[in-house]
Amino acid sequence: MQRADFTALLPFILLAAAAVVAMLAIAVTRSHRLTLSLTLIGLAAAFGSLFLVLPIAPSPVTPLLLIDQYALFYIGLFVAAGFAVALLAYGYLEKQEGRREEFYLLLLIATLGAAVLAASSHFASFFLGLETLSIPLFALNAYVQHRRRPLEAGIKYLVLATSSSAFLLFGMALIYTDLGTMSFRRIGALLSGNPEIHPALLLPGAAMILTGVGFKLSLVPFHFWTPDVYEGAPAPVAAFIATVSKGAVFALLLRAAAGVPDAGPMIPAISVIAAASMILGNFLALLQDNVKRMLAYSSIAQMGYILVAFLSAGSGAVETASFYLAVYFVTTLGAFGVVTLLSRPERDADLLNDYRGLFRRRPLLAGIFTAMLLSLAGLPLTAGFVGKFYIVAAGGASARWTLVLILVVTSGISLFYYLRVVVALYARTEPTEAPIPSLSLLGIGLVIVLAGLLIGLGIYPTPLIRVVQAVAAGFGSG
Amino acid sequence: MILFGLIAILLIGGLLAAAAGRWSRDWPRWIALAATSIGLLISMGLWMRHAGPMAVLPPTPIAWLEQLDWRWIPRFGIRFHLAMDGLSLLLVVLSFFLGTVAVLASWREIQERVGFFHFNLLWTLAGVVGVFLAADLFLFYFAWEMMLIPMSFLILLWGHERRVYAAIKFFLFTQLSGLLMLVSIVALVLTHARQTGTLTFQYADLLGTAIPPRSETWIMLGFFIAFAVKLPMVPFHTWLPDAHTEAPTAGSVLLAGLLLKTGAYGLIRFVFPLFPRAAREVAPIVMTLAVVGILYGAIFAYSQTDLKRLIAYTSVSHLGFVLFGIFAWNGLALQGALMEMLAHGIGTGALFILAGQLQERTGTREIDQMGGLWQPLPRLSGAGLFFAMGALGLPGLGTFLGEFLVLFGTYPVSRWRTVLAAIGILLATLYALRLVQRVFHGPNVHNWILPDLSVREMFVLVPLIVSLVWLGLYPQPVFDTFGTTMKTLQQVVADAILAQAR
Numbered sequence: 010m011q012r013a014d015f016t017a018l019l020p021f022i023l024l025a026a027a028a029v030v031a032m033l034a035i036a037v038t039r040s041h042r043l044t045l046s047l048t049l050i051g052l053a054a055a056f057g058s059l060f061l062v063l064p065i066a067p068s069p070v071t072p073l074l075l076i077d078q079y080a081l082f083y084i085g086l087f088v089a090a091g092f093a094v095a096l097l098a099y100g101y102l103e104k105q106e107g108r109r110e111e112f113y114l115l116l117l118i119a120t121l122g123a124a125v126l127a128a129s130s131h132f133a134s135f136f137l138g139l140e141t142l143s144i145p146l147f148a149l150n151a152y153v154q155h156r157r158r159p160l161e162a163g164i165k166y167l168v169l170a171t172s173s174s175a176f177l178l179f180g181m182a183l184i185y186t187d188l189g190t191m192s193f194r195r196i197g198a199l200l201s202g203n204p205e206i207h208p209a210l211l212l213p214g215a216a217m218i219l220t221g222v223g224f225k226l227s228l229v230p231f232h233f234w235t236p237d238v239y240e241g242a243p244a245p246v247a248a249f250i251a252t253v254s255k256g257a258v259f260a261l262l263l264r265a266a267a268g269v270p271d272a273g274p275m276i277p278a279i280s281v282i283a284a285a286s287m288i289l290g291n292f293l294a295l296l297q298d299n300v301k302r303m304l305a306y307s308s309i310a311q312m313g314y315i316l317v318a319f320l321s322a323g324s325g326a327v328e329t330a331s332f333y334l335a336v337y338f339v340t341t342l343g344a345f346g347v348v349t350l351l352s353r354p355e356r357d358a359d360l361l362n363d364y365r366g367l368f369r370r371r372p373l374l375a376g377i378f379t380a381m382l383l384s385l386a387g388l389p390l391t392a393g394f395v396g397k398f399y400i401v402a403a404g405g406a407s408a409r410w411t412l413v414l415i416l417v418v419t420s421g422i423s424l425f426y427y428l429r430v431v432v433a434l435y436a437r438t439e440p441t442e443a444p445i446p447s448l449s450l451l452g453i454g455l456v457i458v459l460a461g462l463l464i465g466l467g468i469y470p471t472p473l474i475r476v477v478q479a480v481a482a483g484f485g486s487g
Numbered sequence: 488m489i490l491f492g493l494i495a496i497l498l499i500g501g502l503l504a505a506a507a508g509r510w511s512r513d514w515p516r517w518i519a520l521a522a523t524s525i526g527l528l529i530s531m532g533l534w535m536r537h538a539g540p541m542a543v544l545p546p547t548p549i550a551w552l553e554q555l556d557w558r559w560i561p562r563f564g565i566r567f568h569l570a571m572d573g574l575s576l577l578l579v580v581l582s583f584f585l586g587t588v589a590v591l592a593s594w595r596e597i598q599e600r601v602g603f604f605h606f607n608l609l610w611t612l613a614g615v616v617g618v619f620l621a622a623d624l625f626l627f628y629f630a631w632e633m634m635l636i637p638m639s640f641l642i643l644l645w646g647h648e649r650r651v652y653a654a655i656k657f658f659l660f661t662q663l664s665g666l667l668m669l670v671s672i673v674a675l676v677l678t679h680a681r682q683t684g685t686l687t688f689q690y691a692d693l694l695g696t697a698i699p700p701r702s703e704t705w706i707m708l709g710f711f712i713a714f715a716v717k718l719p720m721v722p723f724h725t726w727l728p729d730a731h732t733e734a735p736t737a738g739s740v741l742l743a744g745l746l747l748k749t750g751a752y753g754l755i756r757f758v759f760p761l762f763p764r765a766a767r768e769v770a771p772i773v774m775t776l777a778v779v780g781i782l783y784g785a786i787f788a789y790s791q792t793d794l795k796r797l798i799a800y801t802s803v804s805h806l807g808f809v810l811f812g813i814f815a816w817n818g819l820a821l822q823g824a825l826m827e828m829l830a831h832g833i834g835t836g837a838l839f840i841l842a843g844q845l846q847e848r849t850g851t852r853e854i855d856q857m858g859g860l861w862q863p864l865p866r867l868s869g870a871g872l873f874f875a876m877g878a879l880g881l882p883g884l885g886t887f888l889g890e891f892l893v894l895f896g897t898y899p900v901s902r903w904r905t906v907l908a909a910i911g912i913l914l915a916t917l918y919a920l921r922l923v924q925r926v927f928h929g930p931n932v933h934n935w936i937l938p939d940l941s942v943r944e945m946f947v948l949v950p951l952i953v954s955l956v957w958l959g960l961y962p963q964p965v966f967d968t969f970g971t972t973m974k975t976l977q978q979v980v981a982d983a984i985l986a987q988a989r
Binding site: 372383388389390394395398401402405406410413414417418420421424425428432435469470471474478 | 559560561562563603625628629632633635636640643644651654655658659662663666667669670673674676677
């Protein structure tokens with residue numbers, strides 16, 4: 010390895026170093042505030058280092074990683090999301106008993122895993138990154154030990170994540186057997202150059218990988234864990250799973266698919282998965298009384314929307330999906346941010362009743378939550394609208410009108426359940442038990458910033474569009 | 488720039504009102520009043536400047552009186568392009584006029600969360616003005632959706648008994664149909680891009696796009712359904728009686744006076760010029776539905792017991808005339824449709840204000856509970872009689888002129904439908920007279936002792952009365968302003984049909 014390689018790896022090194030420093034600091038003194046500060050500094054440094062790496066991108070570092078603009082964009086997104094989750098977690102954990110500091114260690118390691126996924130160009134780094142992301146999540150899910158639900162969520166996530174990893178490994182093995190390589194670029198080259206390959210192994214392999222990825226992205230029919238885990242996990246962790254974990258796997262999926270010249274039989278399968286996710290996700294969300302479960306089903310539908318972008322032709326896929334994911338990050342973090350802020354020591358604010366009449370008690374929070382929900386529904390003035398418009402335009406340009414129509418109709422249906430929450434927010438009746446939780450200032454500052462971003466991008470999305478266009482232009486399979 | 492100012496003043500006024508609502512109840516009202524009346528003055532000034540017939544057709548496809556064109560989202564060829572021609576000018580003036588009236592009409596009615604109320608009111612208005620001024624299809628859709636949320640909030644938060652149901656129904660109907668329009672907009676733009684190689688959402692560029700006939704019908708339907716829901720056309724009207732009835736007075740005024748007009752505006756501005764062939768193709772069906780709407784609305788209006796619901800159904804009937812006139816697509820019918828839009832906005836807005844004032848005083852909207860109100864409320868009842876006459880189409884008032892011209896224009900196009908539609912005017916006489924008789928006439932059996940119109944309320948109603956009479960007696964300025972636009976739009980349609988025939 011050369012010096013330039015170390016520069017290219019700087020974000021990873023800083024993230025790993027931050028985890029180590031935080032761990033050592035915990036060994037010396039247990040201070041929630043100190044650990045948070047170290048975490049935030051580490052994440053901010055990693056984010057800043059991206060701009061140092063940018064001039065030398067794209068640069069492959071070993072066959073495993075490709076640090077290009079695409080990778081840097083997603084690493085930036087994950088690091089920023091990790092930053093937001095850390096801010097949210099501080100106020101949340103302050104209300105909890107027990108040891109709080111290790112939370113940040115796990116968070117840093119998981120973010121590191123996500124970053125590796127975004128840059129990986131090889132099955133080995135894919136698997137490595139995925140496990141680095143998943144294993145801390147087992148613990149994070151169950152972090153609040155004195156409650157029953159988080160433990161349940163942790164175990165559920167553990168079992169399902171492991172089985173999805175098993176599928177992935179088997180799929181990778183099948184493809185390796187057939188092609189003799191694990192590098193995305195080589196696989197792409199072999200597929201386009203050589204018609205004499207054994208689809209008997211290749212297709213099952215691809216299907217198994219799709220299954221494993223489908224689990225992580227909680228696409229129908231692999232979505233069953235999602236509502237339970239969202240409901241059980243502490244709200245900041247649910248936010249992390251919804252954003253970073255899914256975003257990282259999606260970033261990888263885009264990269265892996267980019268090299269394949271003709272996905273052929275996979276296209277109909279993915280189309281069906283996308284349609285089923287949009288339809289089932291939105292319909293099942295209608296039936297939920299629990300806000301976190303509702304957000305879970307809505308995220309299933311959102312992943313279906315992104316798949317429509319994924320299926321669109323050419324570089325439009327990367328551009329559209331990246332834009333939508335960035336917007337989805339902002340919105341989801343904001344929505345879970347409000348849920349986190351309103352959570353009480355004994356349970357998360359996941360009942361509709363917790364939100365009833367919130368506008369009277371906390372007009373600002375109610376307004377922000379409304380903006381986030383409307384953005385998820387894709388209404389104008391919010392970034393979610395531009396995102397959905399992007400997908401409709403991309404889907405239309407590749408003539409996938411059936412999927413576009415399903416998207417439009419199901420997102421119309423989604424209004425029902427978002428509106429239910431919005432109506433509750435502005436209801437005139439006060440809930441019977443209305444203890445106003447003391448709100449963490451960090452968290453409030455964060456959701457205000459996110460709401461500002463949401464509206465700002467909704468009105469003038471051009472800066473973000475420029476970024477994702479640059480990302481799509483410099484996109485390669487490694 | 489002045490066009491941006493028209494919208495900005497409402498947006499900023501809304502934010503200021505919301506902020507001022509924290510300290511005072513009166514400040515938001517004054518701020519909102521200032522914003523709407525400044526807007527009214529500016530738009531009236533624009534009208535004065537461009538008054539008189541504009542005889543010469545300009546070489547460009549659309550004759551904009553004012554415009555403003557900023558870069559917005561270059562990735563998709565989207566520009567922040569506001570433009571005003573005669574049609575939009577008239578409707579913008581109407582918007583600010585009714586906006587001012589709506590603020591004044593809710594001065595006493597709204598006592599809770601006054602700041603947020605005026606925020607929503609002004610932002611709805613901003614969306615409406617944006618719809619009338621947008622010359623970029625993306626911007627149009629943006630404004631179209633933007634008026635939706637604050638309007639739903641107006642119903643949801645300050646409405647009457649069944650407000651939640653009404654607000655959700657309104658929201659879903661308009662949003663779902665709007666999404667179809669979004670798909671159609673994208674399809675239209677992509678079709679245009681495939682032919683010319685440039686991605687653009689500019690209205691003027693998209694005019695004359697040659698679309699394959701099959702897709703043209705589908706794309707047109709996406710637009711049409713969005714506008715037909717808003718208008719509303721039977722059978723998409725079911726949201727309307729609920730929303731109008733449950734909304735607070737200002738909400739009903741905005742809904743009936745302006746939001747319904749956005750549907751009619753869309754038909755005139757987009758459906759015919761962009762899809763001339765497809766629009767002609769569906770015209771017989773639509774005109775039939777329009778006549779059904781005229782009769783259905785009138786019959787249902789007759790059988791209502793709730794005053795606001797009654798007025799709501801009269802809207803279905805009157806907007807049927809507008810739809811009927813637009814789809815006949817000739818000079819007389821279009822002028823009639825426009826006149827009906829303006830007169831209906833003023834007349835029905837006024838009826839809703841009267842209904843609100845009655846409800847404030849008597850505490851009910853049930854017609855059976857009223858009766859004999861002329862004795863305690865002579866001035867209010869007089870105004871009620873006047874606007875009931877407006878609704879039934881008394882000669883000398885704007886409504887008469889509108890309906891008369893529509894029928895004049897549709898007669899050569901479809902004789903039997905015109906005859907049936909004329910029966911609608913007859914039915915209007917029935918429901919309007921029933922309203923006057925049951926509410927105002929008769930003995931005062933309930934022994935109502937109520938305060939008559941205050942100075943503020945007179946101040947609201949008198950301009951409405953004056954403008955309705957003015958529209959009926961001297962409509963020429965309106966027709967002059969509309970004339971050039973109408974001719975250019977008709978020219979665009981005729982050219983496109985010629986091009987397709989070739």
